[in-house]
Amino acid sequence: MYKKKIKINHHLFYDTSHSPSLVDIVGEEMLEQVTDFCFIANPYYPTTSLLRKLKKKLPVVIKSYPSSNPILAQKDLASVLNVNPEYLVVGNGATELITLLQKHIIESIAIPIPTFGEYIEKLRSLDQAKLFQLPAENDYQLNLNEYAEWINLGKLTSALIINPGNPTGQFISVKEMVEFLEKMRHLKLILVDESFIDFSGKEIPSLIPFVEEFPNLVIVRSMSKHCGIPGLRLGYCCTSNKDFLKQIRNALPVWNINTLAEYFLTQLKSTDREYHVARKKVIDDMGVLYDKLSAIDGLKVYPSGSNFLLIKICHGPTATEIQKQLLEEYGVYVRDCSNKVGLDKFHIRAASQGRQKDKILVRALKKVLDSRIIQ
Secondary structure (H helix, E strand, O other), X not given: OOOOOOOOXXXXXXXXXXXXXXXXXXXXXXXXXXXXXXXXXXXXXXXXXXXXXXXXXXXHHOOOOOOOOOHHHHHHHHHHHOOOHHHEEEEOOHHHHHHHHHHHOOOOEEEEEOOOOHHHHOOOOHHHEEEEEOOHHHOOOOOHHHHHHHHHHOOOOEEEEEOOOOOOOOOOOHHHHHHHXXXXXXXXXXXXEOOOHHHOOOOOOOOHHHOOOOOOEEEEEEHHHHHOOHHHOOEEEEOOOHHHHHHHHHHOXXXXXXXXXXXXXXXXXXXXXXXXXXXXXHHHHHHHHHHXXXXXXXEEEXXXXXXXXXXXXXXXXXXXXXXXXXXXXXXXXXXXXXXXXXXXXXXXXXXXXXXXXXXHHHHHHHHHHHHHHHO
């Protein structure tokens, strides 16, 4: 525990449904004193050598316009995804693409909750969606057979699946997902968010190889999460559906991604081996973190196929209280999930930041819970 509490700007937590950035809530002078387990990003990639390249390139790229030909970025990305570049649309973060899909393509959609807030907040109207509550007693795991029956009963035209789930971390196998796609071919759109799928197995269990087989499938990914580059604002969607691709591309502004982001994409193929080493290291770290946190009395830690864990505080303090105490007294920032539709006020989310930093989280949580018991 710090001798002096860290002063935090509490009001920022009420100004947005998303978590405020760490620098905003503690200030730049305290930034190095706090470990950020709230925002989800690969701690091992980009590598140090790639960061040096980006830094060296910066004076040139900030004086240059981005390309007006998106196929160039698509080809760079396709080179590591092993997919037809024509099936890709690169966005200024996945949120840009989510917003466009909601606005231009989705008519009515099924959304399992809890979920990533943008899928609800960017609806044209609340009547556009029906929310499918995931059962707490089943660790918020999505049962695809029950989901399919519920979608058909509600006569919805689109369905969302986040795999692994956010904020739940729950993973659904490729076999189960393909069976669902076969059963739901009649839907206009099946939107699958795979932002965390690279941490679900040593062999990535993605649906990208199936986009030609299922024309109603659109895969969305945030590169912030698996590539560790939230500041570059890169995301993409992948589909073989020509109508969907045309609608999304027509809605995008020219130069929707910046030149530094474009340069990063050109480096993906040459650093692909290092990337896979990094993501596999995260998978190993997650196993250790899960075991350590599961051993702490008073916590329920949900299984995860991602690089974060959903954690329930079983007795006493709320997630908001735990978040505040961890940040002020131990310099540990976790996600308070109280504002997630479909969750109660006793859940936090924490992303792995590498084994050494993860030890800080484990120690701090144990001390906070022990102090609450003593009180």
